[in-house]
Amino acid sequence: MPQRVSRGFVQTGERLVHYRRAGSGPPVVLLHDSPRSSVLHLPLLDEFSDAFTIFALDTPGYGQSDPLPANPRPEIDDFGDALAAALLALGLERPVVYAYHTSSKIALSCALRHSRSIGQLVIDGLSLPQDDVPTEFINAYMSPFDVDPEGAYISRQWTKIRDLHRFFPWFDRQAAKRIPMDEPPPVALHAYAMDLFMAGENYSSAYSAAMRYRALRVLRGLSTPTIFMAREDDVLYPYLEVVEACRPSCANVERLPSDDGAWRRRLREIFSSGTAAVASEPPDGRRRAMRRDYQLHDHGQLQLRRHGDGPQAVIVLHDPPGSALDIEGIAAGLRGWRVVAPDLPGCGLSDPLGQTADCADYARVVMDMADAEGLDEFSLIAAGLSVPFALHTAVLASSRVNLVVLDGMPVLGAALRRDISARYAPEIGPTRDGSHFLATWHRLRDEQLQWPWYDGSSRAARRIEPDLDGQRLHQRMVATLQQPGAYGQACRAALSADLLELAARVRAPLFILDAPGDPRYEGVAAIARSAPAGQVVARPHSLEARGVLLQQLLSVSGPGSRPPRPPP
Numbered sequence: 001m002p003q004r005v006s007r008g009f010v011q012t013g014e015r016l017v018h019y020r021r022a023g024s025g026p027p028v029v030l031l032h033d034s035p036r037s038s039v040l041h042l043p044l045l046d047e048f049s050d051a052f053t054i055f056a057l058d059t060p061g062y063g064q065s066d067p068l069p070a071n072p073r074p075e076i077d078d079f080g081d082a083l084a085a086a087l088l089a090l091g092l093e094r095p096v097v098y099a100y101h102t103s104s105k106i107a108l109s110c111a112l113r114h115s116r117s118i119g120q121l122v123i124d125g126l127s128l129p130q131d132d133v134p135t136e137f138i139n140a141y142m143s144p145f146d147v148d149p150e151g152a153y154i155s156r157q158w159t160k161i162r163d164l165h166r167f168f169p170w171f172d173r174q175a176a177k178r179i180p181m182d183e184p185p186p187v188a189l190h191a192y193a194m195d196l197f198m199a200g201e202n203y204s205s206a207y208s209a210a211m212r213y214r215a216l217r218v219l220r221g222l223s224t225p226t227i228f229m230a231r232e233d234d235v236l237y238p239y240l241e242v243v244e245a246c247r248p249s250c251a252n253v254e255r256l257p258s259d260d261g262a263w264r265r266r267l268r269e270i271f272s273s274g275t276a277a278v279a280s281e282p283p284d285g286r287r288r289a290m291r292r293d294y295q296l297h298d299h300g301q302l303q304l305r306r307h308g309d310g311p312q313a314v315i316v317l318h319d320p321p322g323s324a325l326d327i328e329g330i331a332a333g334l335r336g337w338r339v340v341a342p343d344l345p346g347c348g349l350s351d352p353l354g355q356t357a358d359c360a361d362y363a364r365v366v367m368d369m370a371d372a373e374g375l376d377e378f379s380l381i382a383a384g385l386s387v388p389f390a391l392h393t394a395v396l397a398s399s400r401v402n403l404v405v406l407d408g409m410p411v412l413g414a415a416l417r418r419d420i421s422a423r424y425a426p427e428i429g430p431t432r433d434g435s436h437f438l439a440t441w442h443r444l445r446d447e448q449l450q451w452p453w454y455d456g457s458s459r460a461a462r463r464i465e466p467d468l469d470g471q472r473l474h475q476r477m478v479a480t481l482q483q484p485g486a487y488g489q490a491c492r493a494a495l496s497a498d499l500l501e502l503a504a505r506v507r508a509p510l511f512i513l514d515a516p517g518d519p520r521y522e523g524v525a526a527i528a529r530s531a532p533a534g535q536v537v538a539r540p541h542s543l544e545a546r547g548v549l550l551q552q553l554l555s556v557s558g559p560g561s562r563p564p565r566p567p568p
Contacts, residue, residue, distance in 0.1 A: 004022065005020050005021070005022045005042065005045050005046075005049075006020070006021050006022070006294070006296070006301065007019070007020050007021075007064075007294055007301060007303075007349070008021065008293075008294055009064075009290055009292055009293060009294070010086060010089035010090055011089065011290055012082065012085040012086055012088075012089050013085070014066075015060065015065070015066040015067075015068075015082075016064075016065065016066050016290060016291065016292055017057060017058065017060070017065050017066075017082075017086045017089065018038070018057075018058040018063055018064035018065045019038065019055050019056060019057045019058065019086075019090070020038045020041070020042070020045060020055070020056040021053065021054065021055050021056075022045040022046070022049035022053075022054050023045075023048065023049030023050065023051070023052050023053050023054050024049075024052075024053055024278065025051050025052045025053055025278065026051075026052055026053065026095075026096070026271070026272075026274040026275065026276060026278065027052070027053045027054075027055060027092050027095040027096070027274070027276050027278050028048065028052045028053070028054050028055070028095060028096045028097075028098065028271045028274060029055045029056075029057060029087065029092065029095050029096070029097045029098070030044055030045075030054060030055065030056040030057070030098050030100075031056075031057060031059070031083075031097065031098065031099040031100065031103030031106065031107055032056070032057075032058075032059065032062070032100060032102075032103055033100050033101035033102040033103060033125075034059070034062065034101075034102040034103075034199075034203065034204075034206045034207035034210070035062060035195055035196045035199045035203040035204075035207060036062070036192070036195045037058050037059075037062050037063025037064070037195045037198065037199075038056035038057060038058050038063055039063070039191060039194070039195060040056075040100075040191075040195070041054075041056040042056075044056070044264075044267075047264060048267070048268065048271060051268070051271075051272070052271055052274075053278045055090065055092070055095075057083075057086060059079065059102075059103060059106065059206050060074075060079065060082050060205075060206070061199060061202030061203075061205045061206065062195065062198070062199045062202065062203070062206070063195065063198060063199075064198075064292075064349070067202045067205060068082060068205065070205075073209075074205055074206075074209060075209050075212065075213070076105050076106060076109045076206075076209045076210060076212070076213035077109050077113060078209075079106040079109065079206055079209060080106055080107070080108070080109025080110035080111075080112070080113055080114070081109075081110070081113065081114070083106055083107065083110040083117075084110050084113070084114035084117045087117050087118075088117075092276065093119075093276055094116065094117070094118060094119030094276045095118065095119055095274060095276045096118075096119060096120040096121075096122065096270070096271050096273070096274035096276070097110075097118045097120070097121050097122065098122040098124065098267065098271075099121070099122065099123050099124065100124045100125060101124070101125045101127075101236065102206055102207060102210045103206075104123040104124065104125060104126045104127075105126070105127075105209075105210045105213045105215055106206065106210075107121055107123065108121075108123065108126070108215055108218075108219075108222070109213070109218075111222060111223075111224040111226070112218055112221055112222060115223055115224060118224050119224075119225075119274060119275070119276050120224070120225050120226075120227075120270070120273060120274055121224050121225065121226040121227070122226070122227050122229065122267070122270055123226060123227070123228050123229070124229050124230065124234075125229075125230050125234050125236040125237075126215065126228060126230075126236060126239055126243065127210070127211075127215075127236055127239060128215055128216045128219075128239045128242040128243065129216075130216070130242075132212075132214070133211045133212065137169070137211075138208050138211050138212070140169070140171050141169055141170070141171065141208075141211070142204035142207060142208045143160065143171070144201075145157065145196075145199075145200055145201050145203055145204070146201075147200070147470040147471050147474045148470050149468050149469065149470035149473070150470075151438060151441040151442070151445070151470075151473070154434065154437045154438050154441060155434070155438065157193070157196060157197070158193060158433075158434030158437065161189060161192055161193050161196060161434075162183075162189065162434075165179070165181065165183060165184055165189075166178060166179060166183070167179060168235065179235070181233070186429075186430040186431055186432045187430050189430065189432070189434070190430035190436075190481075193434065193437065194478065194481060194482070197437075197474070197477075197478050198478055200474070216242065216246065219243070219246055219247070219248065220246060220248050221248070222248045222250060222251060223248070223250055224250060225250050225251075226248075226250060226251040226252075227251070227252050227253075227254055227270060228240065228243045228247065228251060228252070228253045228254070229253070229254040229255070229256055229266075230255065230256065231256045231257065231258050231263055232255070232256070232257055232258045233258035237255070240253050240255060254266070290306070291305060291306055291307070292304070292305050292306070293306070295368075295369060295372045297365060297368050297369075297372075298368075299345060299351055299352070299353050299354075299365070300345075300350075300351025300352075301349075301350065301351050302342055302343070302345065302350045302351070302365065302369060303323075303324075303342065303343045303348060303349040303350050304324065304340055304341060304342040304343070304369065305324045305325075305328070305331065305340075305341045305342075306338075306339065306340055306341075307331050307332045307334065307337075307338075307339040307341070308334065308335065308336065308337050308338050308339050309338055310335075310336045310337045310338045311338070312337055312338065312377075312378075312379075312402075312554075312557070313337065313338045313339075313340065313370075313373070313375045313377070313378040313379070314334060314337050314338070314339055314340075314378060314379040314380070314381060314554060315339075315340050315341070315342075315366060315369070315370065315375075315378050315379070315380050315381070316330060316331045316334075316339060316340070316341040316381045316382075316383075317341075317342070317344065317366070317380070317381070317382045317383065317386035317389055317390055318341065318343070318344065318347070318383055318384075318386060319383040319384025319385055319386055319408065320344050320346075320347050320384070320385050320386060320487070320490035320491050320494065321347055321425065321444075321476070321479065321480040321487040321488065321490070321491065322347060322348070322444075322476045322479050322480060323343045323347055323348030323349070323475075323476075323479035323482075324341035324342060324343050324348065325348070325475050325476075325479060326383075326472070326475070326476055326479070327341060327383055328341075329543050329547075330381070330383075330543070330546065330547060330550065333544075333547040333550075334547070334550065334551065334554070335551070337554065340369070340370075340373055340375070340378075342365075342366070342369055343479070344362065344365075344386065344389070344490045345357070345362065345365055345489070345490065346483055346486035346487060346488075346489040346490050347479065347480075347482075347483070347487060347490055348479040348482055348483075349482055352483065352486035352489055353365070353489065354489070355489060357489060357493055358493050358496060358497075359388045359389060359392045359493050359494065359496065359497040359502075360392055360396070361493070362389040362392070362490065362493055362494075363389055363392035363393040363395075363396050364396070366380075366389060366390075366393045367393060367396060367397050370397070370400070375400075376400060377400050377401075377402055378400065378401065378402065379401070379402045379403040379404070379405075379554055379557045380393060380394060380401060380403070380404045380405070381404075381405045381407070381550060382404070382405070382406050382407065383407050383408055384407070384408045384409055384520075385409055385490065385491055385494035385495070386490075386494065387406045387407075387408070387409035387494070387499065388409070388493075388494050388497035388499060388502060389490075389493075389494065390404055390406065391404070391406075391497075391499065391502035391503060391506060392497070392502055394506045394507075394508050394510075395502060395505045395506060398506075398507050398508070401508045402508060402509075402557035403508055403509045403510075403511070403553070403554065403556055403557035404506060404508055404509070404510045404511070405511045405513070405550060405553055405554075406510070406511070406512045406513065406524070406527065407513040407539065407546075408513070408520050408521065409494070409499065409520070409524075410451075410519065410520055410521060410522040410523055410524065411499050411500060411522065411523030411524060411526050411527060412495075412522075412523070414498070417495045417496065418495075420452050420495055421491070421492045421495040421496065423452070423454055424452060424453075424454075424488065424491050424492070424495065425487060425488020425489075425491045425492065426443075426488075427484075428440060428480075428481065428484035428485075428487070429484065430484075436481075436484075437477065437481070440477050440480055440481055441473060441474075441477050444473055444476050444477055444480065445468065445473055448462070448466035448467055448468060449461070449462060449466050450462055450519075451518075451519045451520040459519070460519055461519075462518050462519060462520060463515060463516075463517040463518040464515050464518050464520075464539070464541065465541050499527055500526055500527065500530045501530075503527045503528075503530040503531040503534065504530045504531065504532075506531050506532070506533075506534075507532060507533070508533065508557075509533045509535070509556055509557070510527070510528065510531040510533055510534040510535070511534075511535055511536075511537050511553050512524050512525070512527050512528050512534060512535070512536050512537065513537055513538070513539035513546075513549075514536050514537070514538060514539060515538075515539045521539070524536070537549065537553070
């Protein structure tokens with residue numbers, strides 16, 4: 001039976017490499033083309049996890065993997081070196097490596113420069129032009145990915161994505177340049193766009209490096225056992241003739257029919273020839289040193305971000321939807337503290353709890369995360385709709401929570417909460433014209449300008465300075481669309497909670513930031529009156545000033561706090 005796909009990171013130098021893993025048995029590594037990510041290979045993870053340990057890696061700068069340094073400009077050999085380092089960090093010795101299109105050149109470079117890194121190489125689609133690809137062509141093909149604060153880039157990129165599947169090159173829209181292929185369905189276009197939008201300005205790094213790489217000049221130096229293949233409907237299929245003319249003795253060429261089943265059967269035969277040993281998971285202590293990581297809980301995996309290594313701990317919860325990236329500036333600015341910031345379940349890359357999860361369920365995840373991090377005591381900072389999760393955590397873990405800071409959820413009656421909950425997180429479905437991306441962008445932008453976001457009346461206009469930075473809106477849009485079917489679950493759970501009832505049960509010092517006149521802060525002073533140790537504090541306008549305020553408030557929890565216990 002296919003096994004669960006887990007996600008993780010390994011560290012190579014200062015960079016994190018993200019991977020997906022499934023199954024058990026001989027190891028097989030899957031590499032994707034550009035601008036995709038390991039998401040591309042989810043069907044193969046499902047297909048082959050019955051007999052193999054399948055690793056699907058994100059190329060540096062794509063998916064969740066950190067990019068290579070931009071200066072000097074990275075070339076394919078840099079990506080090949082990075083692949084060798086990732087295989088070493090994963091503890092894989094001479095695994096079978098399957099590479100598709102762009103990653104074919106990365107794997108080829110790795111095999112040439114690190115001959116003992118790969119035991120068997122499968123190259124599926126290799127471009128081997130006789131001459132250098134003109135710089136003008138590369139520049140036109142790699143049009144800039146420039147995020148603007150108005151969201152116009154979304155339409156430009158979506159049009160490009162559709163034309164990438166209709167013309168080659170995509171920018172030459174003549175009938176003679178039409179690709180003889182069916183247009184992908186909206187769900188496939190959405191997956192492609194998500195990978196492109198995650199890579200952002202890095203999307204062209206490996207892509208353009210592959211165009212510049214002269215594989216034909218180095219092919220004869222290959223000593224790793226290699227199979228060069230392509231399917232008949234692949235645009236790179238004709239290059240197999242070039243491979244045959246100059247292939248080294250360690251390599252074979254295989255022409256496959258366009259039939260997907262025949263391709264998968266052949267891959268299974270090749271993967272079965274691997275004899276490398278399977279690596280174990282990284283030790284827990286090594287994992288905790290990473291800036292980003294996953295924890296495994298009963299509901300699935302939770303992604304989190306870490307900052308600092310101070311003796312006292314604070315957990316920072318982001319406003320759903322979105323992810324911990326939304327509060328990166330605040331979290332990273334808490335100097336002298338050990339900061340842990342998770343993607344709430346169903347947000348970003350954390351698995352969802354389910355449609356019926358309530359506030360207590362989210363609080364228990366926060367407590368489980370604290371346990372896994374070895375935090376005996378901690379403070380809590382909560383933004384937006386994560387406020388009730390922090391309050392409930394402080395109730396359930398009253399002996400462990402030193403202090404709570406709340407920022408940005410109004411006190412509403414039960415009827416109004418139900419009305420907002422029904423409209424706050426509308427269903428998102430992939431559309432052929434990409435309008436679901438633009439609708440999500442405006443939903444998140446409107447949230448900065450009015451609350452609730454869908455209320456265009458003057459009474460809903462917000463009073464605080466809006467954060468309309470294009471890059472931050474882009475990051476939040478990508479995080480929201482990671483899980484379009486689950487992104488609203490945390491919002492609905494939060495809106496079901498009675499803040500005053502929860503605050504009355506919190507024994508820790510409770511600070512509530514207030515912005516008078518802003519509808520998102522309506523009634524928050526009542527939280528302070530309900531709490532045994534509540535206090536209202538004016539919310540500073542700037543991010544920098546809020547960081548200073550948070551440092552001052554957290555200092556209240558300093559005396560008597562114990563350092564986190566060592567990992568079990």
